[in-house]
Amino acid sequence: MDEPAATAAPEPTPPPRIRAPRAIRKWTPAPPKSAKGVALGAIAAVVALIGLGLFSVSAVREGLASVGFEDASTDIALYGLVALLLALFVPALKGLSGASKADRLVAVDLAEARAETAAAREISRVAIGYAAAAAIVFLFGLFLVANEVAVGKTFFDLALIVETFHLVGSAFWVNVEIFMVAEALVLVWGLLIAVARLAPGKAGAPVRLIATAYVDLFRGLPAIIAIYLVGFGLPLTDLPILRDMTPTMFAILALTLTYGAYVSEVYRSGIESVHWSQTAAARSLGFSHMQTLRFVVVPQAVRRIIPPLLNDFISLQKDTALVSVIGTVDAFNQAKIIASNHFNLSSVTTVAVLFVLITIPQARLVDKLIERDQKRMRAGG
Amino acid sequence: MALVEIRDVRKSYGGVVPVLNGVDLDVEEHQVVCLIGPSGCGKSTLLRCINGLETIDSGEIRLHGDRVSGPGVDVDALRRDVGIVFQSFNLFPHMSVVDNVTAAPIKVLGQGRGEAKERAMELLARIRLDHKATEFPDRLSGGQQQRVAIVRALAMDPIVLLLDEITSALDPELVSEVLDIVRDLRDEGMTMVLATHEMGFAREVSSKVCFLYGGVVHEEGPPEQIFSDPKDERTRAFLQRIIEAGRL
Numbered sequence: 328m329d330e331p332a333a334t335a336a337p338e339p340t341p342p343p344r345i346r347a348p349r350a351i352r353k354w355t356p357a358p359p360k361s362a363k364g365v366a367l368g369a370i371a372a373v374v375a376l377i378g379l380g381l382f383s384v385s386a387v388r389e390g391l392a393s394v395g396f397e398d399a400s401t402d403i404a405l406y407g408l409v410a411l412l413l414a415l416f417v418p419a420l421k422g423l424s425g426a427s428k429a430d431r432l433v434a435v436d437l438a439e440a441r442a443e444t445a446a447a448r449e450i451s452r453v454a455i456g457y458a459a460a461a462a463i464v465f466l467f468g469l470f471l472v473a474n475e476v477a478v479g480k481t482f483f484d485l486a487l488i489v490e491t492f493h494l495v496g497s498a499f500w501v502n503v504e505i506f507m508v509a510e511a512l513v514l515v516w517g518l519l520i521a522v523a524r525l526a527p528g529k530a531g532a533p534v535r536l537i538a539t540a541y542v543d544l545f546r547g548l549p550a551i552i553a554i555y556l557v558g559f560g561l562p563l564t565d566l567p568i569l570r571d572m573t574p575t576m577f578a579i580l581a582l583t584l585t586y587g588a589y590v591s592e593v594y595r596s597g598i599e600s601v602h603w604s605q606t607a608a609a610r611s612l613g614f615s616h617m618q619t620l621r622f623v624v625v626p627q628a629v630r631r632i633i634p635p636l637l638n639d640f641i642s643l644q645k646d647t648a649l650v651s652v653i654g655t656v657d658a659f660n661q662a663k664i665i666a667s668n669h670f671n672l673s674s675v676t677t678v679a680v681l682f683v684l685i686t687i688p689q690a691r692l693v694d695k696l697i698e699r700d701q702k703r704m705r706a707g708g
Numbered sequence: 709m710a711l712v713e714i715r716d717v718r719k720s721y722g723g724v725v726p727v728l729n730g731v732d733l734d735v736e737e738h739q740v741v742c743l744i745g746p747s748g749c750g751k752s753t754l755l756r757c758i759n760g761l762e763t764i765d766s767g768e769i770r771l772h773g774d775r776v777s778g779p780g781v782d783v784d785a786l787r788r789d790v791g792i793v794f795q796s797f798n799l800f801p802h803m804s805v806v807d808n809v810t811a812a813p814i815k816v817l818g819q820g821r822g823e824a825k826e827r828a829m830e831l832l833a834r835i836r837l838d839h840k841a842t843e844f845p846d847r848l849s850g851g852q853q854q855r856v857a858i859v860r861a862l863a864m865d866p867i868v869l870l871l872d873e874i875t876s877a878l879d880p881e882l883v884s885e886v887l888d889i890v891r892d893l894r895d896e897g898m899t900m901v902l903a904t905h906e907m908g909f910a911r912e913v914s915s916k917v918c919f920l921y922g923g924v925v926h927e928e929g930p931p932e933q934i935f936s937d938p939k940d941e942r943t944r945a946f947l948q949r950i951i952e953a954g955r956l
């Protein structure tokens with residue numbers, strides 16, 4: 328570096344380059360990984376499934392026979408089910424032939440081979456997926472009929488379920504009544520708490536404090552304890568209005584207090600998710616704090632809070648089963664009475680099914696709403 | 709007595725350097741005052757202080773001689789009469805165009821629904837958007853949204869209108885449709901204070917240009933003087949940069 332002139336040959340200097348050209352690395356196309364393995368796996372899975380199916384069907388028939396239930400049409404249905412599963416050989420074999428075709432294609436046309444491999448892998452996975460699902464169903468069937476249909480009889484005694492359905496079903500109306508009224512109250516109460524927690528300025532501080540304390544208390548308090556304290560404690564006070572309240576009303580009160588705390592948080596996060604520039608725009612037009620909340624912020628927040636709100640409502644509906652601790656005869660309490668009379672839990676199964684049935688449509692609705700909002704978000708609106 | 713008098717206004721967000729450090733400014737009736745200056749010099753902050761969206765630390769802002777800053781001021785009343793339009797439009801996305809325009813007249817001024825709507829349609833017709841009255845803001849272009857935002861402020865019949873870089877968020881070809889409205893308003897004699905980076909427009913439309921720098925009004929004067937013969941070193945440097953960027 329000291330004497331570059333001494334070592335440099337007396338060549339004419341090349342024109343100055345801003346950047347040396349970069350060597351281009353060549354793209355090397357890779358052949359697709361063969362789908363043979365997964366295709367063979369699919370065939371093995373279907374064969375295993377058929378075996379499991381035949382075993383399960385004979386076990387179920389034995390179990391049914393042990394409780395004196397033998398019926399030709401049931402047999403046909405059971406074996407028909409297994410025969411139906413033979414259809415899974417179609418995608419499995421298609422996958423295998425596709426995979427070997429793809430292997431041959433590698434030497435001829437890489438792009439074709441890739442597409443063929445992808446298709447073979449996909450269809451083999453479909454076969455495996457259905458086989459796994461069917462296997463789970465069979466295993467569940469085996470569990471039900473194990474030990475001379477012990478499980479089946481304990482939980483799914485059809486005769487008992489039918490016989491006691493009207494009792495459990497009409498008691499379920501108590502649950503429905505409790506959650507309908509509680510939900511309506513929670514909607515209003517939660518909003519009040521949320522607005523209180525957002526009370527502005529120094530004057531708002533005590534209001535914020537009380538509201539925050541309330542939310543902290545009831546979010547931490549297990550619902551069952553809230554129901555217990557309200558349902559057993561308040562009647563003991565012998566205060567004018569409280570004295571005349573029914574257990575159902577106490578249950579509604581306790582659930583409203585508990586879920587009001589949750590829902591106020593849902594409202595609050597919804598309100599805070601509305602961009603502050605919306606508040607600035609409203610205030611700059613002369614809207615007051617409350618007018619801004621009412622006409623500008625809350626209407627925009629509501630769309631966003633519907634999914635989390637519905638989730639909280641689903642929990643609330645399930646928690647109506649807790650009111651049995653204060654003696655309200657709801658569906659669960661009724662079912663427990665029946666269960667202890669018959670030494671059999673099938674009536675409780677009825678309640679379980681009822682709860683699940685009312686929840687499913689709501690869960691799907693939540694999914695739909697979330698999907699819709701995400702679409703809207705991606706569309707940039 | 710000027711319409712807006714700003715006297716020694718100071719405002720800090722808690723940082724080391726205050727954003728406004730003794731601003732003095734008069735806006736006469738029917739004047740169009742342009743605030744220019746580098747990004748972050750406090751143009752938006754000053755405008756927001758004028759209509760009470762921000763509080764000031766010291767100094768005074770007077771409207772027709774009445775002090776409208778400091779404790780005890782009815783900011784809702786102030787904002788009714790001092791309109792502001794933002795860079796990012798901030799239309800209410802859950803309301804149709806016409807509802808955006810009529811919301812404040814109905815809810816804040818207590819106008820009747822029919823009366824407010826009639827006036828809104830009149831204003832929308834003037835900006836040739838009456839056919840979009842029932843659309844929602846997300847169906848409008850940026851330029852159209854900004855025109856609606858101006859009309860929304862006008863529907864309150866403001867004494868003075870503050871415009872904060874109203875074309876900065878727009879695609880270049882949409883800028884002129886918004887500036888045309890400002891020209892019209894000037895011709896009608898609307899008093900306006902605008903923060904802008906459109907120097908050509910500032911030069912054409914304003915009665916007075918103020919160069920804001922370091923929290924104070926560094927230089928102010930008629931547009932010809934500021935743009936062709938700036939006295940202050942900083943003003944000159946700022947304008948030089950704008951010219952280099954091809955914006956003048």
Ligand SMILES: Nc1ncnc2c1ncn2[C@@H]1O[C@H](COP(=O)(O)OP(=O)(O)O)[C@@H](O)[C@H]1O
Pocket residue numbers: 721727746747748749750751752753754903
């Ligand atoms: N809400 C705020 N909190 C803290 N700092 C802020 C806030 N708003 C603005 N600032 C600061 O104040 C200064 C001036 O901002 P602004 O008035 O928006 O400038 P301009 O509009 O001239 O670009 C900037 O440095 C900015 O970072």
Ligand SMILES: [Mg+2]
Pocket residue numbers: 751752753872873903
């Ligand atoms: Mg700004």
